[in-house]
Amino acid sequence: MPPETPWSPTSTPTSTKMAENVEVPLGEAMHRKEYQFEIVLSSGKTLCRESKTGESKLDMKDLQEQTQSIMKILLGDIHSVDIQFIFSKDKTYSNIGLWAHRSILSRHKSFADLIEKTIKSRGGNGTEPGFLTIHIDNFTLATFCCLLRYLYTGEIGHSIDSSQFAFSTLDPAAVVVRDASSGCVKDNVKWSPLEPTSSWQLKDVRWTELLFLSDHFGITSLRNQCKDNVIESIDDRNVIEILFEVGCSFEGVKAAGLDYVADNKESLFKDGNDPFEEYRCRKECYTLMVEVMKRMSGN
Known part of the structure; x- marks a missing residue:
């Protein structure tokens, strides 16, 4: 048998077999209105991924808007929430519960740790069904609403529309209800106590308030946006207040x-x-004044 001749770019094949045309049903080659192939050979410089039937390519912006719309519905859905936040030190709203979903909040480590800690303090292991209540002492209800909206939708809204959230309150005058299946006594919860026409409207949230809250829960993307906006807002009227109230906690x-x-x-x-x-009694005052003088002198 003669030795096999190595292939080279100048070698001439002894025979050529042309690729056969294979017809594939359109439905099997399409996914979400796009052709789905592992390898596509084309003589053109660009490749159109739209189907020949004229169906348009799926718009990612539309998909994001649909997802955001779903998350907004979840944010205010009283039928699926399973975790309640109470703000005991927010005197005006100390009896108001703000509800959310464990599964959504647990994507963030700080909330996952807080939920786990609360469950363990009750002697549970995290597998038990039912509602969970967490008390938030250092932040207001309105600020926490802003945080939830960001975690659910990626939006930052300083004005709180109470209709977009799941609020509840315990009605002390209501008769308690006994669950026939479990025999447990349940408090009668009143949902949506913050009506749009109520005289007790939630105040708009400031960037500084949201900065401290996002930093506390380690929501880095929100914290950075808040920090940038606080810096941008600095002027003659508020610079000293921001230095003492915010600057002492955030170097930037x-x-x-x-x-x-x-x-x-x-x-x-x-x-x-x-x-x-006005701030001479604050222990940070001397240090800040020295820093200012150094900058004035160019050091």
Whole structure:
């Protein structure tokens, strides 16, 4: 048998077999209105993925809007929620419960840890069905609404529309209800106590409030947006307040505030005015004033 001749770019094949045309039913080659092939050979510079029937390619923007719409429905759905947040120190709304879904919040480690800790404190293992109540002491109901809206939809809204959330309150005058299947006594919960016409409307949430809350729960993307907006909002009227109330906890805000004071010393210290006078009793005051003077001197 003669030795096999190695192939080279100049080799001439002894025979050529043309690829056969294979017809594939359109329904088997399409997925979500797009052709689905592992390999596509084309002589054109661009490849149109739309079907020949004229069906348009799925718009990712439309898909995102549909998903966001579903999440908005979930946010206010009283029939599927299973975790309640109570804000005991928010005196106006201390008897109001704000509801959400464990499965959605547990995607974030801080909430997953908080939920697990609460369950263990009740002697559970996390597999038991039923509602879970968590008390939030350091933040307001309105600010927490902003956080939930962001976690569900990616949107930031400072004005709270109570119709978009699942609120409840315990009616102390209501008769308790006994569950016939389990024999357990349940409190009679009143849903949606915050009507749009109520005189007790939730106040708009400030960037600084949302910054502290997002930082507390480790929601980095929201925290960064809040920080940038706080820095952008700095002016002669609020720079000192932001330095003390926010800058002492966030280095980026502190640096921006100090730079602003140094760059605008003429207007802030005009006619012998001392913008730090109101905060002289604060232990951070001396350190911040020294930092400002260093910037003024160019050091």
